[in-house]
Structure formats: structure tokens, C-alpha cells
Amino acid sequence: MAFQLPALPYAVDALEPFMDAKTVTVHHDGHHATYTNNLNALLENHPDLQAKSIEDILRNLNDVPEEIRTAVRNQGGGYGNHNFFWTIMGPNGGGEPSAELAAAIARDFGSFDAFKQQFTKAATTHFGSGWAWLVADGTGKLSVLSTANQDSPYSNGLTPLLTLDVWEHAYYLKYQSKRADFINAWWNLVNWNQVAEYHADSRK
């Protein structure tokens, strides 16, 4: 298998009570594993693509043969988005970023609260399945956006720094239809040290 399902960087119950162990298990061992398997099946006869990182593939979808391009966009996006998603959460999360990331957020959004409001709105109002993102562009400017289905900001030349999965499978078991409650609770899980690391990497 070219692409491996990464192990969770914490125990399945580490995100309680904001994200319950059952949701994490179904999400990681079920949905994320399925994207991984489907991507590997798609690329079975494409060793050139197997040799690339998922970020590289998503950045250059036009290099993927047309007959599998949409499927790779969906399954590869699902694989890469979830890889990233698990890393920006953790126990003892929440609060606010510090230092350079805090300064960049203040510069581009006015304040942390304004950023938080904008991200929350993107996540809450995104219609249907998708993701909310904090991204950096090539000049280092930060912005908030949402993507549909499993689309990745990499495919638009942007570098993700933070994301929230707003597919129903991310919250339905615990929050049912109350996506807004899930989003409010999720802020308590954000691992700002990791986000700051992604921000520093994006500036190299």
C-alpha cells in the first residue's frame, strides 16, 4: 500500500468531552481508512503517483490522468484532509496562538476574535459536506475559506494551517443536527502549537 492510514496522535478518548471516542473511532477507523483504501486502489497502476506525497498530488491534480482525476480529488482529498485534521487537535487544546501566528492573525483579520468569528461563520454556514480552513497564500497572507466535499486548499495553491471537518460524520453521533454546538466545542481542541508550526513551515 502506497499510502498508509496514520495512527491518531492521541488516544481515541483524548478529545472527550468535546469530541467523543465513538465519533473519533468511526471517523478515523471507518471514514479515514476508507479514503485511504480507495486512494490506494485508484493508484494501483500508477507508480509515478504512488511515489508522490498526497500534498503534491493535490497541488497538481492536472498531472493526474483524466480518467481518475475526479476520483483522486475526492479520495485523495479525503485522505489528505483527514491526515491534517487529526494533527491540529489534541487534549489540553484551545486558547489562543502566541507570537508570530498571533501577530499574523491580528494583521490579516484585525484580531483573534474577528478571525474566530469568521472561521466559525465559514464552518457554520457551509452548505452540505465540506471543510472550513485557515490558509496562507504564497505571500504569507492568511484567509478563511470553506471547501466542498473533500476539496483541498492545496489544489488552489494555498497552504492549510487549520481545518475543521463539517461533514455530518464528524459530529452527528454526539451533536446530531447541531453543527453550531459542535463548532463551539471544537475550539477547545485546537492545538495552536501545531498550527503555529504549520504557519512557520509555510513561510520557509
Ligand code: MN
Ligand atoms: Mn471526515
